[in-house]
Amino acid sequence: MTEATAKSAFNSVISAVTAVFTALIFGFVLLWVCGYDAVKAYTTMFNGAFGSANRFAETIVKTIPLTVMALGTAIAFKSKIWNIGGNGQFIVGGALSLYVALNFKLPALIMFPLSIFMAFAGGALWGGLAGYLKAKYNANEVITTLMLNYIASFLLAWLVRGPMMDPAGFGFPQTPLIDKSLQLSSLLAGTRLHSGFIIAVIIVILCWILSRSIFGFRMELIGESHEVAAYSGINVKKTTLMTMLISGGLAGLAGWNEVFGLHHRLLDDVAGNYGSMAIVIALLGGLHPLGIFVSGLLFSALLVGGGTMQRMSGIPLSLVDIIQGTVIIFVISRAALTLKSK
Amino acid sequence: MAYAVEMSNICKSFNKGKVQALDGVNFTLGRAKIHGILGENGAGKTTLMNVLFGLYRADSGTICVNGKPVEIHRPKDARALGIGMVHQHFMLVRTMTVAENVVLGLPSSKAPFLDIKSATSKLLELSNVFGLKIDPGAKVWQLSVGEQQRAEIVSVLYRGVDILILDEPTAVLTPAETRDFFKMLGKMKAEGKSVVLITHKLEEIFDIADEATVLRNGKLACSTEVSNTSKQELTRMMVGKDVLFNLKKSSYEKNALDSNERLKVKNLSALNNKGLSALDNLNFSIEAGEILGVAGVDGNGQSELCEVLTGLRRIESGDISVNGTSCTGREPKAFIDLGVAHIPEDRHMTGMAMNMDVSRNLIIKDFDRKEYSFLGILKSGAIERNADRAIAEYEIKTSGAEARVRELSGGNQQKIILARELGKNPKVIIANQPTRGLDIGATEYVRQKLLEARDNGAAILLVSADLEEIMQLSDRIAVMYRGRMTGIVPGASTMEEIGLMMAGYDNTKPEACNA
Ligand SMILES: Nc1ncnc2c1ncn2[C@@H]1O[C@H](COP(=O)(O)OP(=O)(O)OP(=O)(O)O)[C@@H](O)[C@H]1O
Ligand SMILES: [Mg+2]
Numbered sequence: 001m002t003e004a005t006a007k008s009a010f011n012s013v014i015s016a017v018t019a020v021f022t023a024l025i026f027g028f029v030l031l032w033v034c035g036y037d038a039v040k041a042y043t044t045m046f047n048g049a050f051g052s053a054n055r056f057a058e059t060i061v062k063t064i065p066l067t068v069m070a071l072g073t074a075i076a077f078k079s080k081i082w083n084i085g086g087n088g089q090f091i092v093g094g095a096l097s098l099y100v101a102l103n104f105k106l107p108a109l110i111m112f113p114l115s116i117f118m119a120f121a122g123g124a125l126w127g128g129l130a131g132y133l134k135a136k137y138n139a140n141e142v143i144t145t146l147m148l149n150y151i152a153s154f155l156l157a158w159l160v161r162g163p164m165m166d167p168a169g170f171g172f173p174q175t176p177l178i179d180k181s182l183q184l185s186s187l188l189a190g191t192r193l194h195s196g197f198i199i200a201v202i203i204v205i206l207c208w209i210l211s212r213s214i215f216g217f218r219m220e221l222i223g224e225s226h227e228v229a230a231y232s233g234i235n236v237k238k239t240t241l242m243t244m245l246i247s248g249g250l251a252g253l254a255g256w257n258e259v260f261g262l263h264h265r266l267l268d269d270v271a272g273n274y275g276s277m278a279i280v281i282a283l284l285g286g287l288h289p290l291g292i293f294v295s296g297l298l299f300s301a302l303l304v305g306g307g308t309m310q311r312m313s314g315i316p317l318s319l320v321d322i323i324q325g326t327v328i329i330f331v332i333s334r335a336a337l338t339l340k341s342k
Numbered sequence: 343m344a345y346a347v348e349m350s351n352i353c354k355s356f357n358k359g360k361v362q363a364l365d366g367v368n369f370t371l372g373r374a375k376i377h378g379i380l381g382e383n384g385a386g387k388t389t390l391m392n393v394l395f396g397l398y399r400a401d402s403g404t405i406c407v408n409g410k411p412v413e414i415h416r417p418k419d420a421r422a423l424g425i426g427m428v429h430q431h432f433m434l435v436r437t438m439t440v441a442e443n444v445v446l447g448l449p450s451s452k453a454p455f456l457d458i459k460s461a462t463s464k465l466l467e468l469s470n471v472f473g474l475k476i477d478p479g480a481k482v483w484q485l486s487v488g489e490q491q492r493a494e495i496v497s498v499l500y501r502g503v504d505i506l507i508l509d510e511p512t513a514v515l516t517p518a519e520t521r522d523f524f525k526m527l528g529k530m531k532a533e534g535k536s537v538v539l540i541t542h543k544l545e546e547i548f549d550i551a552d553e554a555t556v557l558r559n560g561k562l563a564c565s566t567e568v569s570n571t572s573k574q575e576l577t578r579m580m581v582g583k584d585v586l587f588n589l590k591k592s593s594y595e596k597n598a599l600d601s602n603e604r605l606k607v608k609n610l611s612a613l614n615n616k617g618l619s620a621l622d623n624l625n626f627s628i629e630a631g632e633i634l635g636v637a638g639v640d641g642n643g644q645s646e647l648c649e650v651l652t653g654l655r656r657i658e659s660g661d662i663s664v665n666g667t668s669c670t671g672r673e674p675k676a677f678i679d680l681g682v683a684h685i686p687e688d689r690h691m692t693g694m695a696m697n698m699d700v701s702r703n704l705i706i707k708d709f710d711r712k713e714y715s716f717l718g719i720l721k722s723g724a725i726e727r728n729a730d731r732a733i734a735e736y737e738i739k740t741s742g743a744e745a746r747v748r749e750l751s752g753g754n755q756q757k758i759i760l761a762r763e764l765g766k767n768p769k770v771i772i773a774n775q776p777t778r779g780l781d782i783g784a785t786e787y788v789r790q791k792l793l794e795a796r797d798n799g800a801a802i803l804l805v806s807a808d809l810e811e812i813m814q815l816s817d818r819i820a821v822m823y824r825g826r827m828t829g830i831v832p833g834a835s836t837m838e839e840i841g842l843m844m845a846g847y848d849n850t851k852p853e854a855c856n857a
Contacts, residue, residue, distance in 0.1 A: 209719065212719055212720055212722075213715075213718045213719050213720065214709060214710045214715050214718050214719075214720065215718070216720075217702075217709045217720060220695075220698070221695060221698075221706060224695035224696070224697060224698060225691065225695070227691050227692045228691075228692060228693070228694065228695050228706070230654060230674055231652075231654065231674065231684070231686065231692045231693065231706075232674075232706040232707050233673070233674045233675035233677075233678040233679075233707055234675075235673060235675070
């Protein structure tokens with residue numbers, strides 16, 4: 001690792017941490033002004049995120065899908081392709097891998113990699129569709145990925161109530177559980193922390209390698225400008241499509257992780273608002289894999305700890321939301337500032 | 343009488359003091375004077391004027407306008423003082439028309455609606471009066487670089503200014519356009535307005551300027567009345583030593599076997615960005631070791647020709663072959679792989695990735711080659727070594743290989759493109775305004791490099807607005823007029839002959855045409 005790359009990794013981490021802490025200070029003042037015991041609230045929040053093995057595990061469990069999805073988002077954003085369809089790609093990836101796991105009787109050793117592949121393929125299909133429309137017809141990806149989100153979530157709602165519904169599930173909108181042998185093993189006994197975390201770390205490393213590769217360079221040049229990319233001999237359409245395939249594929253892997261590691265089945269609305277959080281985390285991490293990993297952790301801590309703070313100290317959830325909103329504002333203004341100062 | 347502008351002791355550094363762009367510079371602009379600013383690439387000319395125009399804040403120093411001390415924090419303040427600036431790099435919004443750009447931010451008589459109609463007619467009037475042809479209704483992205491330059495100038499004039507700053511405005515104008523443009527500057531001077539003219543062309547200083555300031559390495563080298571100085575003295579001030587110009591050009595021998603056709607074009611036609619015919623049935627070829635100069639008023643198809651010959655623009659009909667291989671309809675990559683180098687006219691939009699660093703810009707065409715990657719992963723060591731070599735060889739002025747090219751001066755950005763394109767023994771070189779924005783020394787160096795490449799067997803297509811450059815380098819000269827080549831003449835033709843051809847008279851004998 002050269003000096004320059006070490007520096008950029010360091011910078012992305014530092015600025016993520018700074019943004020979060022500035023927002024926390026702001027929230028502290030806000031709580032205090034509103035007459036709450038801010039010190040107690042923050043202690044509760046911290047304990048909620050890290051206070052016990054169980055709380056810590058919960059934080060990590062949130063980190064896993066958010067980080068993986070944010071990595072996918074970042075890859076598209078680096079090429080200035082605004083893929084906001086993480087949710088849809090997450091759902092299709094999760095659903096496809098679950099379908100395979102439920103319907104084919106294969107040894108775990110084969111099923112395991114197959115399901116990972118199917119998750120990636122499902123996400124890539126959903127992302128690639130938008131990529132194809134952009135490359136071929138110059139269709140705006142913000143609109144297409146958003147529309148594909150809706151399609152995917154209605155598709156999911158139908159699947160868990162229709163063809164994939166658990167016959168023994170008392171009518172709950174959910175699928176049956178996957179076989180025990182396919183469920184990701186626990187990393188910490190007595191908690192929900194699963195070995196998907198290791199996979200997430202591997203994906204972080206792979207993304208970091210990708211950013212230093214020939215293909216990463218292509219994607220970055222596309223993000224600089226299509227004119228320059230074409231001038232450099234890059235096939236802009238093909239690279240755009242490839243970028244969306246990978247970006248969607250990563251969101252699909254996030255879905256796999258959530259399904260095989262945490263729920264072991266598909267639920268209605270399994271993706272929640274992960275998509276929009278992944279966007280914030282990607283930007284907070286400066287689109288750098290390491291920065292994203294750290295901001296994924298910080299943001300999850302904020303979510304998990306914030307939930308606890310609200311439950312334990314009677315502080316309205318809207319204040320927690322405000323703190324999260326402040327993080328987002330800091331992220332955005334930092335992006336605007338770096339653009340302006342040039 | 344007070345000076346129009348008086349800047350004293352201006353200091354400006356970038357990157358937290360790592361780059362001292364201006365170091366205690368004094369500058370005075372007399373009222374109703376034309377003042378030339380000279381200096382090598384990266385000397386600080388643009389930075390000094392950006393300080394005056396409010397784009398940069400000086401670290402220290404004072405500015406007086408018309409004798410009064412002023413604080414200029416942003417371009418709006420400068421405009422309020424009657425200062426207008428035509429930038430070295432274009433500022434127009436590319437998706438809007440010229441007229442829309444002009445009225446941007448100005449009060450409108452039909453508020454809240456824009457008054458495009460009266461702007462258009464006033465623009466046409468200005469363009470007539472000053473002899474700068476523009477099309478107010480055209481979208482900026484559809485314009486050639488020369489047309490954009492004219493649009494930039496006219497849009498600043500439209501606002502009406504007392505002090506006009508021009509940062510290398512003539513770099514892409516033809517001699518005739520430059521003449522008209524200077525006439526206009528003379529008129530402005532007669533009306534009592536003051537003009538700052540940044541240029542690398544010494545003749546222009548002696549043609550039109552009253553006073554001159556020379557910067558060297560961010561410091562004031564000298565400030566003088568033009569009548570009291572000479573070209574030699576100014577050059578010495580710029581460079582710090584005497585410069586000798588002795589471009590060596592070996593004579594060109596036509597290959598007897600005629601088998602060395604490196605670039606051949608047959609019945610080539612293509613459209614421009616507006617969808618109109620830009621190239622009309624062109625036929626020519628260039629042999630190994632030959633430079634074909636293409637003269638002509640900008641906008642007659644030169645840019646489109648360069649794009650077509652590098653795969654960046656689709657052709658309507660015809661045939662292109664490189665080294666005997668047909669490239670018709672192929673992607674840019676195919677041209678690159680066949681050894682076609684391209685120095686594009688618009689370095690910002692096409693030639694480089696402005697937010698990437700110097701070292702990466704030097705390999706944007708080669709990053710997938712074995713030298714720079716192992717198992718698909720880029721080798722940062724090799725990339726940095728390549729950058730260090732190029733920086734040393736081309737004397738690129740930068741704070742380092744990891745500086746973003748956006749931070750480099752215009753001429754140094756051009757050097758990066760040249761280092762990349764000329765660095766690897768190209769078979770064919772498509773050079774569109776290769777010395778645009780370079781200082782005297784660098785211009786000489788690049789011309790020498792082009793001649794070296796030619797002597798090493800490259801076939802070169804040289805497009806330039808600078809007729810002297812064309813005459814000096816070319817073995818044969820073609821003139822483009824409305825998408826056609828008005829005949830190809832030997833390099834030894836006279837300026838007058840070529841001037842006539844540029845206006846559309848085809849006075850070449852048929853046998854001189856190389857079909
Ligand atoms: N925004 C910036 N950030 C960092 N360095 C800068 C910036 N702008 C200019 N510089 C540096 O300041 C120095 C002077 O640059 P400037 O653009 O004023 O040169 P110039 O005389 O206009 O040269 P040219 O003839 O090439 O246009 C250069 O070394 C350049 O790298
Ligand atoms: Mg400059």
